[in-house]
Amino acid sequence: MYNGFREIFIIMRKESKTVFRKKGYFISVLLFLCVDTFIIMRLYETLILKPAFLNLFLNIYFGRHLVFLTLFLGWTLTPQMFFREKAEKTIESLLATPLTPKIVWIGKSLLVSLVAYFSAVCIIFISILILGLAYSFEFINHTLTVNSILLNFTITPLLCFTLFCLIGGIQFLTNDVRISSFVLFGIAFLYSFLALNKFSNVEVGYIELTSYVVLIIILVLVNTFLGKFLTSERIITSSA
Numbered sequence: 001m002y003n004g005f006r007e008i009f010i011i012m013r014k015e016s017k018t019v020f021r022k023k024g025y026f027i028s029v030l031l032f033l034c035v036d037t038f039i040i041m042r043l044y045e046t047l048i049l050k051p052a053f054l055n056l057f058l059n060i061y062f063g064r065h066l067v068f069l070t071l072f073l074g075w076t077l078t079p080q081m082f083f084r085e086k087a088e089k090t091i092e093s094l095l096a097t098p099l100t101p102k103i104v105w106i107g108k109s110l111l112v113s114l115v116a117y118f119s120a121v122c123i124i125f126i127s128i129l130i131l132g133l134a135y136s137f138e139f140i141n142h143t144l145t146v147n148s149i150l151l152n153f154t155i156t157p158l159l160c161f162t163l164f165c166l167i168g169g170i171q172f173l174t175n176d177v178r179i180s181s182f183v184l185f186g187i188a189f190l191y192s193f194l195a196l197n198k199f200s201n202v203e204v205g206y207i208e209l210t211s212y213v214v215l216i217i218i219l220v221l222v223n224t225f226l227g228k229f230l231t232s233e234r235i236i237t238s239s240a
Helices: 002-020 023-047 051-087 090-095 101-135 146-173 177-199 206-227 232-238
Strands: none
Touching: 002 051, 002 101, 023 051, 023 101, 051 101, 051 146, 051 177, 101 146, 146 177, 146 206
């Protein structure tokens, strides 16, 4: 087990150099930060005289927005981590090492999850900081609940990791990046539908938390099944 964790760390360290050399990702983060700050400022100014709608907006933002940001930032990274390496044949040299395809898969997925998650946390933190400086942080006490903290800092990372494992596995086994994008946006659309129609009128509740846990369990089972097909031969053949 120790060797497995060590090999995953080796993959993450190698791939992190690739991620942080790409200006495109940093531009995406900066763009999300600007748009996020602009939207939250304008909406807060508009809804400050409408307490019911303001509470609805803040519950969505504090309780659920981190999932959206992490998913979309991760979506910008997964083609680079999986599909592009396979198309450029660089994955073949990696698979020629003693590292197994599953270790490569998990290491890349974990790196995507961590980079996207912490980028999203930074974006939201800076947006909240700017909003707080403008409005004396008067909204904090009404929105930071135990359940929203639990969702943001435990369930969201696990959910995104299992989802990026699924997306990465699909990109490893297919030669069309649109398939994995369809899966990601399909899940994101389902999540947004539930968030806006089922959960957004109240604070993050136990039923909502339970639904995320169930989804994580389903994704773990799907990824376990998908992992059986991840062999070096299948990955290399699918890139042809």
